[in-house]
Amino acid sequence: TEYISVGELAELMGVEVSEVISTLFNAGMIVSINQRLDADTIQFVADEFGYEVEFITDYNELEIEIPEDRPEDLQPRAPIVTVMGHVDHGKTSLLDYIRKTNVVAGEAGGITQHIGAYHVELPDGRYITFLDTPGHEAFTAMRARGAKVTDIVILVVAADDGVMPQTIEAINHAKAAGVPIVVAVTKIDKPEANPQRVLQQLAEHGVLVEQYGGQVQCAFVSAKTGEGVDDLLEKVLLEAELHDLKANPNRPAVGTIIESRVEKGRGNVATVLVQNGTLRVGDPFVAGVTSGRVRAMFDERGNRVEAAGPSIPVLVLGFDELPEVGDQFVVVPDEKEARAIAQKRQQIRREQMLRKQRRISLDEISRRM
Numbered sequence: 001t002e003y004i005s006v007g008e009l010a011e012l013m014g015v016e017v018s019e020v021i022s023t024l025f026n027a028g029m030i031v032s033i034n035q036r037l038d039a040d041t042i043q044f045v046a047d048e049f050g051y052e053v054e055f056i057t058d059y060n061e062l063e064i065e066i067p068e069d070r071p072e073d074l075q076p077r078a079p080i081v082t083v084m085g086h087v088d089h090g091k092t093s094l095l096d097y098i099r100k101t102n103v104v105a106g107e108a109g110g111i112t113q114h115i116g117a118y119h120v121e122l123p124d125g126r127y128i129t130f131l132d133t134p135g136h137e138a139f140t141a142m143r144a145r146g147a148k149v150t151d152i153v154i155l156v157v158a159a160d161d162g163v164m165p166q167t168i169e170a171i172n173h174a175k176a177a178g179v180p181i182v183v184a185v186t187k188i189d190k191p192e193a194n195p196q197r198v199l200q201q202l203a204e205h206g207v208l209v210e211q212y213g214g215q216v217q218c219a220f221v222s223a224k225t226g227e228g229v230d231d232l233l234e235k236v237l238l239e240a241e242l243h244d245l246k247a248n249p250n251r252p253a254v255g256t257i258i259e260s261r262v263e264k265g266r267g268n269v270a271t272v273l274v275q276n277g278t279l280r281v282g283d284p285f286v287a288g289v290t291s292g293r294v295r296a297m298f299d300e301r302g303n304r305v306e307a308a309g310p311s312i313p314v315l316v317l318g319f320d321e322l323p324e325v326g327d328q329f330v331v332v333p334d335e336k337e338a339r340a341i342a343q344k345r346q347q348i349r350r351e352q353m354l355r356k357q358r359r360i361s362l363d364e365i366s367r368r369m
Ligand code: GTP
Pocket: 085, 086, 087, 088, 089, 090, 091, 092, 093, 094, 186, 187, 188, 189, 190, 221, 222, 223, 224, 225
């Protein structure tokens, strides 16, 4: 496993990146600033600079063994897509447009409910799941917790503004997470739009679109007129096909907590993105250091649902305590076992917190892992 990059490690220790690079060079390793390091290398560098490293166990992985699926049990699943980009470049407008034009016909009923993620059916019957919440911070938080939820990042860049600091941040996040990018150059309806300039700027930051001989797909869109949006969705689906996204719907559910809150009259509720298996009302589960049983589930339109398969986000009622964003959600055979696992994890976490309090210098390094 690779943990943090050379640059991040230097920052944590408060030394120049060049010092870390030259330390590694002297040890016979040639690294770049964005290169991610394994545990042994981090340990080595930290030693050289007089730091100790503590590798915190991720309690998400404790006490539950998730069996691998047999290849013949896997079926195609919808891609899970996160939209990222600079402030005001049109992320929400683009998602709103996509959602508005792809609402399942005849689905009256329920008031639209914010659940942080939604599942869109395209006219040809294919699906895409969009994550709404992940601003960069949420994305980083999830990545720090080891939660891998996004298959594809749509990088939104406004044609009238070009590549900006948060665009670069988004590029770095996607690269560090190893998630493929599809570029959406947006606001092309504006008179001052200059999409070609955007492509050139992206190239300067290592994102080579197809028009520049690269591999990254790119669409020119307007959330105002809708121009190019179908093309963008087509490209997202094409990218998804390249990655052969699959899951096994016929097994107990495994997923990730996308958001959580306390609701009046409903208690602890959380949006669970099911990543494998099928989640059903009545299922006992563990989520991070809490547990529970699914009392009820709702889709993003507030309709009750009985079951949710791979790539489907659902609002779940029935958590004993509020789970955290990025917590892994796993269905287990019975509620008693669920509670026992959650308690054991709480115990481990308490012990780790105590240890961390005594070793302040390590805290930062641990936290990022
Ligand atoms: P933050 O969530 O604040 O980072 O912004 P955002 O990226 O979600 O941008 P948002 O969708 O809120 O759009 C910002 C502004 O740009 C709004 O005034 C939109 O109406 C406008 N806008 C977004 N997309 C387009 C577009 O395609 N064409 C035009 N003309 N305006 C757009």
